[in-house]
Amino acid sequence: MIYFDAGATTLEKPAAVGRAMARAAHTMSSPGRGSYPASHLAEETAYLCRQEAAELLGVPQPENVVITGSATHGLNLAIRSLLDPGDRVVISGYEHNAVTRPLHAIPGLSVTVIDTPPFRPDLAAEEFCRAIRQKRPRAVICTHVSNVFGAVLPVEDIARCCRETETPLIVDASQSAGVLPVDLSGWGAAFVALPGHKGLYGPQGTGLLLCGGEGAKPLLYGGTGSMSRLQDMPPDLPDRLEAGTHNMPGIAGLLEGIRFVRRQGVDAIAARERRVAQRAAQGLERLPGVRIFWDRELRHQTGVVSFVTEGRNCEEVGEALARRGIALRAGLHCAPLAHRTAGTLETGTLRLSTSFFNTPDQADRLVWSVSRVLRENVEL
Numbered sequence: 001m002i003y004f005d006a007g008a009t010t011l012e013k014p015a016a017v018g019r020a021m022a023r024a025a026h027t028m029s030s031p032g033r034g035s036y037p038a039s040h041l042a043e044e045t046a047y048l049c050r051q052e053a054a055e056l057l058g059v060p061q062p063e064n065v066v067i068t069g070s071a072t073h074g075l076n077l078a079i080r081s082l083l084d085p086g087d088r089v090v091i092s093g094y095e096h097n098a099v100t101r102p103l104h105a106i107p108g109l110s111v112t113v114i115d116t117p118p119f120r121p122d123l124a125a126e127e128f129c130r131a132i133r134q135k136r137p138r139a140v141i142c143t144h145v146s147n148v149f150g151a152v153l154p155v156e157d158i159a160r161c162c163r164e165t166e167t168p169l170i171v172d173a174s175q176s177a178g179v180l181p182v183d184l185s186g187w188g189a190a191f192v193a194l195p196g197h198k199g200l201y202g203p204q205g206t207g208l209l210l211c212g213g214e215g216a217k218p219l220l221y222g223g224t225g226s227m228s229r230l231q232d233m234p235p236d237l238p239d240r241l242e243a244g245t246h247n248m249p250g251i252a253g254l255l256e257g258i259r260f261v262r263r264q265g266v267d268a269i270a271a272r273e274r275r276v277a278q279r280a281a282q283g284l285e286r287l288p289g290v291r292i293f294w295d296r297e298l299r300h301q302t303g304v305v306s307f308v309t310e311g312r313n314c315e316e317v318g319e320a321l322a323r324r325g326i327a328l329r330a331g332l333h334c335a336p337l338a339h340r341t342a343g344t345l346e347t348g349t350l351r352l353s354t355s356f357f358n359t360p361d362q363a364d365r366l367v368w369s370v371s372r373v374l375r376e377n378v379e380l
Helices: 015-027 037-057 071-082 097-104 121-135 155-165 248-264 266-285 314-323 336-342 360-376
Strands: 065-068 088-092 110-114 139-143 169-172 191-195 207-211 290-293 304-309 329-331 349-353
Touching: 015 037, 015 248, 037 065, 037 207, 037 248, 065 071, 071 097, 071 139, 071 169, 071 191, 071 207, 088 097, 088 121, 097 139, 110 121, 121 139, 121 155, 139 155, 155 169, 248 266, 266 290, 266 304, 266 349, 266 360, 304 314, 314 329, 314 349, 314 360
Parallel strands: 088 110, 088 139, 139 169, 169 191
Antiparallel strands: 065 207, 191 207, 290 304, 304 349, 329 349
């Protein structure tokens, strides 16, 4: 199988990730829950994971790196910490359901959507700043990279407007962590949420929430191994947001994934992914009936490319490609707002998303497979 669905999860991981998970399953208990070696090893591993993440992602203190179960978990924590019924919020037109559904669940929330075209960060920055100054929202939420189109949003410019107006900013770095520079401190963001299992090459069931200030509110209440007499959650991070038993095999694997990213370098990983995505897009563009959504030089795009096949149901084409050993994503990608913004809500798209482990030869095989599916006009 040729795997082009890293935007969902990176299936191919560094070998050290699996080894660390297997070792943790047999050698680690819970951090802060005992004075014996298995507990100490768990505590050390969790701290090292926070420390490595903090150094990679611009967090001043490791304690401000909260370990979550997913980016969705982190986004819910951030949203519930900042927004109350009746508040105003400004979001991009490319947000995932991990943002829009929590917002929908808050009664009376006023949501302003900045629905500029993809690959136009100049327009997005202008519209965001205008809305921030005019609407005076309680918070701004922006994905760093669209999970559907790979379009990079101007987070630095948006963050500057938020700092100037003292508006809290939440960044969804699900598609950018490990691929683009993520800088909690430089942005001055209130929260940055990200998964561990995509661009950081950790296992599923891991994520991080980077906390830029105070005011984080727990979603879960329970044991933390600290301040156990207190019936409120502890006031300090990370314990305030980490109730319950830690996923130590996941954390150990995530630690090795982050170390892999730091060794390779974010810029080098991004260049490699873009090279493969560009090769695939150039080949797909030459096929009759295929329409590509891309910035030709990928200046404002990561290694994520969506395309549609005119007159063909994208999910049926995806199934036909799967039978040929090509794995990519078809449909709405849990982001109907992004499709509404780009005009593909009724059709969905086929999405290829690359990782460090994809090759140009695999891109050529993808193009050839799409051409065969379209040429054969098979009953899908």
